[in-house]
Amino acid sequence: MADSAFFCTLTHEGVLAVRGNDASKFLQGQLTCNLNYLSDTRASLGARCTQKGRMQSSFRIVLQPDGCLLAMARELVEPQLADLKKYAVFSKSTLTDDSANWVRFGLVQADHVLESLGLHLPADTDSVARANDLIAVRASEGRAELWAPADQAHTLTRQLEAQLPQAELNDWLLGQVRAGIGQVMAQTRELFIPQMINLQAVGGVSFKKGCYTGQEIVARMQYLGKLKRHLYRLSLTGNEVPSPGTPLFAPTHSSAIGEVVIGARSEHGVELLAVLQAEAAQSGDVHVGDLQGPALSLMDLPYQLDRDREIQR
Numbered sequence: 001m002a003d004s005a006f007f008c009t010l011t012h013e014g015v016l017a018v019r020g021n022d023a024s025k026f027l028q029g030q031l032t033c034n035l036n037y038l039s040d041t042r043a044s045l046g047a048r049c050t051q052k053g054r055m056q057s058s059f060r061i062v063l064q065p066d067g068c069l070l071a072m073a074r075e076l077v078e079p080q081l082a083d084l085k086k087y088a089v090f091s092k093s094t095l096t097d098d099s100a101n102w103v104r105f106g107l108v109q110a111d112h113v114l115e116s117l118g119l120h121l122p123a124d125t126d127s128v129a130r131a132n133d134l135i136a137v138r139a140s141e142g143r144a145e146l147w148a149p150a151d152q153a154h155t156l157t158r159q160l161e162a163q164l165p166q167a168e169l170n171d172w173l174l175g176q177v178r179a180g181i182g183q184v185m186a187q188t189r190e191l192f193i194p195q196m197i198n199l200q201a202v203g204g205v206s207f208k209k210g211c212y213t214g215q216e217i218v219a220r221m222q223y224l225g226k227l228k229r230h231l232y233r234l235s236l237t238g239n240e241v242p243s244p245g246t247p248l249f250a251p252t253h254s255s256a257i258g259e260v261v262i263g264a265r266s267e268h269g270v271e272l273l274a275v276l277q278a279e280a281a282q283s284g285d286v287h288v289g290d291l292q293g294p295a296l297s298l299m300d301l302p303y304q305l306d307r308d309r310e311i312q313r
Helices: 023-028 074-087 111-116 150-161 169-179 215-223 278-283
Strands: 006-009 013-019 044-049 055-064 067-073 094-097 102-108 128-131 134-140 143-149 229-236 247-249 258-266 269-277 286-288 295-299
Touching (some): 013 023, 023 067, 143 169
Antiparallel strands (some): 013 067, 247 258, 286 295
């Protein structure tokens, strides 16, 4: 169902809000994305890293008149909030868990539904449209997020049900896997640097914005390093989806050669994104959990890694 029209509620994510006169200035020094590129009509993916360049969270960030909203894995909102607050002491900004104030839907092949709500969303990824307190964000080709104030949840759900079949969250995640968009979950917090999940390839890292927490490590890896682990798309038979952080193994190595990032059931089994050693990924002999676990097959991503293009952002 991932390629047909449907909607689902994005229950796996929460919303962290940063508001105040200094909100964008404060976040510019904390996040991998460039807030100068954001506008009423443009959102971005991004990450918050440790000093060592390891991602504490990844998110989609949207501007609001009084600040910014960051949608991330629900379990990461509170720990990310606690960490950011330590750096916001001298900033004119207020940080809160805003999850209860928003309802968010994933819509697939449903631009006609957005139009019926007054939202004229361009096809370009990261485009934003707004109308009647609603926000629509283009997540990838044919996929959109719909954000609404929580008090509109019931009415909006009825409107969506009248025009679209409702699907499980799994179907939305399958589309995310096929779009090659990795995500930090609770189990993988501080495990990856941004390039390991190809965040720079999907617009989530700016190499022109200047300093931010972890920037030295991230920039050095892009310009000087030879990253041995990247994000790959893979499939396996069966219908058991490995959890994020599940280790992957290959006979040529004595220890784990990667970890699952996200996964979802498909019509033919399971598809997932995983961070893998390039050498092991190309060997074609990778297993989930241990060497006796299910075998994985390599699949194509919808984009190519291109350092020269990536560093222009």
